[in-house]
Amino acid sequence: MSLIIDSVSKRFGAVLALDDVSLEIKPGEIFGFLGANGAGKTTAMRIVLDILRPDSGTVAWNGMANTEVSRGTWGYLPEERGLYAKMKVLDQLVFFAKLHGVKPKDAARETREWLERFRIPEYADRRAEQLSKGNQQKIQFIAAILHDPQVLLMDEPFTGLDPINVALLKEAFLEMKARGKTIIFSTHQMETVEEMCQSIAILDRGRVVVNGAVRDVRRSTGRQVVRLAVDGDSELAWLGTLDGVRVSRRGQDYTEAEVASGHDPEVVLRAAIERKCRVLHFEIADPSLEEIFIEHVGQIDASERTLAPKAVYA
Amino acid sequence: MNGWRSLFPNAWYVTVREFRGRTSSRSFIVGTILLAILAFAATQAPVAIDAVAGGSQTRVEVVELASNVPSDAQAVLDQALNGAPIPGSTQRGGFALTWLAGDRLSAAQKDLEAGEFGAMLVVERDAATGDLVFTLRTDMPSDGRPAQLIANAVRSLAIEDRLVRAGTSTAAVLAPTKWSVLPVSSSGGATVNNLNQEIASSLLSTGLVVLIFMAIITYGTWVAMSVAEEKGSRVMELMLNATTPLQMLTGKVMGNGAAGLAQYGSIIGAVLVGLLAQGPIHSAVVGGPDSGPSVGGLTVPLLASFMILFVLGFLLYSLLYAALGSLVSRQEDVQAATSPLMVLVMVGYFLSIAAIQSITDTWVVVLSYVPFFSPYLMLARVAGGHVQPWEFGLAVALMLAAIAVALFLAARIYSAGVLLYGQRVGLRQIFKAARVSR
Numbered sequence: 123m124s125l126i127i128d129s130v131s132k133r134f135g136a137v138l139a140l141d142d143v144s145l146e147i148k149p150g151e152i153f154g155f156l157g158a159n160g161a162g163k164t165t166a167m168r169i170v171l172d173i174l175r176p177d178s179g180t181v182a183w184n185g186m187a188n189t190e191v192s193r194g195t196w197g198y199l200p201e202e203r204g205l206y207a208k209m210k211v212l213d214q215l216v217f218f219a220k221l222h223g224v225k226p227k228d229a230a231r232e233t234r235e236w237l238e239r240f241r242i243p244e245y246a247d248r249r250a251e252q253l254s255k256g257n258q259q260k261i262q263f264i265a266a267i268l269h270d271p272q273v274l275l276m277d278e279p280f281t282g283l284d285p286i287n288v289a290l291l292k293e294a295f296l297e298m299k300a301r302g303k304t305i306i307f308s309t310h311q312m313e314t315v316e317e318m319c320q321s322i323a324i325l326d327r328g329r330v331v332v333n334g335a336v337r338d339v340r341r342s343t344g345r346q347v348v349r350l351a352v353d354g355d356s357e358l359a360w361l362g363t364l365d366g367v368r369v370s371r372r373g374q375d376y377t378e379a380e381v382a383s384g385h386d387p388e389v390v391l392r393a394a395i396e397r398k399c400r401v402l403h404f405e406i407a408d409p410s411l412e413e414i415f416i417e418h419v420g421q422i423d424a425s426e427r428t429l430a431p432k433a434v435y436a
Numbered sequence: 437m438n439g440w441r442s443l444f445p446n447a448w449y450v451t452v453r454e455f456r457g458r459t460s461s462r463s464f465i466v467g468t469i470l471l472a473i474l475a476f477a478a479t480q481a482p483v484a485i486d487a488v489a490g491g492s493q494t495r496v497e498v499v500e501l502a503s504n505v506p507s508d509a510q511a512v513l514d515q516a517l518n519g520a521p522i523p524g525s526t527q528r529g530g531f532a533l534t535w536l537a538g539d540r541l542s543a544a545q546k547d548l549e550a551g552e553f554g555a556m557l558v559v560e561r562d563a564a565t566g567d568l569v570f571t572l573r574t575d576m577p578s579d580g581r582p583a584q585l586i587a588n589a590v591r592s593l594a595i596e597d598r599l600v601r602a603g604t605s606t607a608a609v610l611a612p613t614k615w616s617v618l619p620v621s622s623s624g625g626a627t628v629n630n631l632n633q634e635i636a637s638s639l640l641s642t643g644l645v646v647l648i649f650m651a652i653i654t655y656g657t658w659v660a661m662s663v664a665e666e667k668g669s670r671v672m673e674l675m676l677n678a679t680t681p682l683q684m685l686t687g688k689v690m691g692n693g694a695a696g697l698a699q700y701g702s703i704i705g706a707v708l709v710g711l712l713a714q715g716p717i718h719s720a721v722v723g724g725p726d727s728g729p730s731v732g733g734l735t736v737p738l739l740a741s742f743m744i745l746f747v748l749g750f751l752l753y754s755l756l757y758a759a760l761g762s763l764v765s766r767q768e769d770v771q772a773a774t775s776p777l778m779v780l781v782m783v784g785y786f787l788s789i790a791a792i793q794s795i796t797d798t799w800v801v802v803l804s805y806v807p808f809f810s811p812y813l814m815l816a817r818v819a820g821g822h823v824q825p826w827e828f829g830l831a832v833a834l835m836l837a838a839i840a841v842a843l844f845l846a847a848r849i850y851s852a853g854v855l856l857y858g859q860r861v862g863l864r865q866i867f868k869a870a871r872v873s874r
């Protein structure tokens with residue numbers, strides 16, 4: 123009872139967009155898809171949706187091949203948002219729902235409920251082109267869920283939204299999770315992943331480099347992070363001289379250091395006390411996803427890989 | 437194959453959306469209204485010509501003092517002044533004649549002086565020679581064009597009078613010599629068409645061919661545009677999750693086709709209303725009776741053939757338009773992508789214009805079975821009246837087969853093409869993409 127992607131490969135010309143990708147996504151969880159632009163996230167989603175066919179490998183939902191399951195199983199929010207510009211919001215949402223076999227009446231009622239929840243009930247009779255980007259995205263989200271799909275595939279759902287709308291959309295995500303839906307979304311925003319996802323996969327150039335429950339992934343390095351603040355010494359120059367300790371970030375509130383695998387993070391606290399420092403803050407934590415991401419993929423540079431190989435199917 | 441199952445109801449929903457979207461756009465509404473007005477106006481052209489000509493009509497009263505004037509004198513004079521009546525035309529000549537008996541001379545003189553007539557023509561008979569003698573009373577210059585025309589006309593009447601007195605008539609003297617043209621073999625079922633009919637039918641077939649030509653180019657481009665628009669606005673990906681390419685393709689072709697038919701219907705409606713209104717408008721504007729509307733050569737079988745070929749031609753071409761439209765990412769590129777089709781449409785059009793002159797030639801008959809050219813050439817042949825029912829049936833069957841092939845190919849190209857973004861697409865990529873996609 124889960125979504126299983128098994129040894130999927132897909133090549134576009136000279137570019138291997140997906141290289142033997144295998145993933146298992148458990149029903150009812152929120153799954154984060156991470157990767158730089160061009161890593162293969164969108165291609166993977168399109169293959170799951172059976173919009174694209176893989177060169178090899180299979181996708182199955184609840185034991186049934188994705189080419190056989192009903193299209194209504196999937197709710198899709200494409201990375202490139204698309205609505206009919208000249209159509210009224212309510213009309214096109216009902217239209218999309220009808221294509222999935224929803225009765226127009228039910229679709230209209232459901233649409234109004236969601237518009238209410240997103241605080242834009244007055245937009246039902248406006249044309250899509252008259253809406254702001256953020257509001258169009260809410261409409262796009264409604265279009266993806268109106269037919270009550272089992273699995274939601276959301277490609278960069280939080281990109282381009284202001285904090286208020288991000289909060290609204292996160293709330294909607296949690297609501298869908300509460301309804302038992304499986305949610306897969308891709309993003310660059312690591313904090314969102316840490317906040318919402320139970321499991322993640324990091325893709326790099328078509329390969330899965332990290333996969334698992336968020337907690338396990340963060341512990342998998344064996345490294346730990348300490349955050350230390352002492353009274354009267356914001357430099358903490360001595361910190362870097364400790365064995366197995368590397369200063370990773372100096373901030374106003376505290377200094378962060380990584381403690382290598384096999385070393386006890388409490389060494390840092392003991393060293394501070396030995397130096398007669400008055401410790402204001404001491405914290406031991408797992409490395410953040412961002413650090414793990416950087417470790418596996420390199421610097422997150424959104425602009426760098428968007429222009430990557432020309433022949434990639436967008 | 438996934439794409440082929442359960443075409444409806446989704447194809448129908450797409451059709452309705454396409455139709456509504458197209459027909460509610462401002463360009464469609466304005467275009468349709470303008471075209472309908474133009475079509476209506478065109479049907480009123482004869483009335484307008486009459487109205488203009490009628491304004492400069494010279495009213496002439498003819499007073500018949502002479503006895504034994506030939507019985508067809510009125511017709512002879514009228515034809516000499518206004519020319520032979522053109523069948524199917526409501527046009528009238530520059531002279532309106534009022535014929536009066538001799539005892540009305542003084543009344544006629546009064547009317548002339550009152551300015552009700554431009555001229556009075558008095559017809560008398562010379563007692564010595566027996567010839568007719570004419571007197572024209574008018575303030576028009578005697579060397580002006582109306583006076584000259586009347587002078588010529590009375591000569592015709594004088595000649596007719598002399599011929600009648602000699603025991604014959606102008607009509608008898610000028611009666612056509614009988615002659616016929618027959619094919620070399622007498623068994624060939626000779627159809628000797630009257631020349632007028634031949635001209636009318638070639639005008640008609642040119643008109644119908646132009647109608648089909650315009651429809652395929654205009655409405656085919658609509659289909660390509662609407663595909664490119666969905667790709668451009670990226671609604672395509674959402675649609676691909678909700679429908680199959682075949683459902684989308686079918687809906688687009690049907691929706692745009694229906695919108696096109698609606699536009700054509702309103703234009704044809706305007707023409708019909710215009711033709712029916714010709715009489716009443718004519719009598720209101722110009723006055724006097726009218727010869728009635730004329731649609732020379734337009735028969736029910738021809739109209740039916742036109743509709744069948746129109747629909748099939750549109751289906752065949754618009755499927756290809758949809759396939760080509762799916763290969764571009766922006767509407768601006770549609771023109772370039774569909775230019776090969778444009779060439780094909782143009783070739784068919786020019787072939788058929790050339791064919792109308794030689795409608796029975798072998799090359800015309802052969803090409804009229806080629807599905808891409810059937811809408812034009814078969815139509816031209818039908819209009820020319822040279823087609824057996826089985827010949828028409830064969831052309832339709834071949835077109836249906838071609839449509840089935842086009843549907844299959846277009847669905848493959850379409851499902852591959854709709855996800856191709858931001859690259860120039862050549863034939864190689866199309867085939868490659870069509871092979872790897874579903």
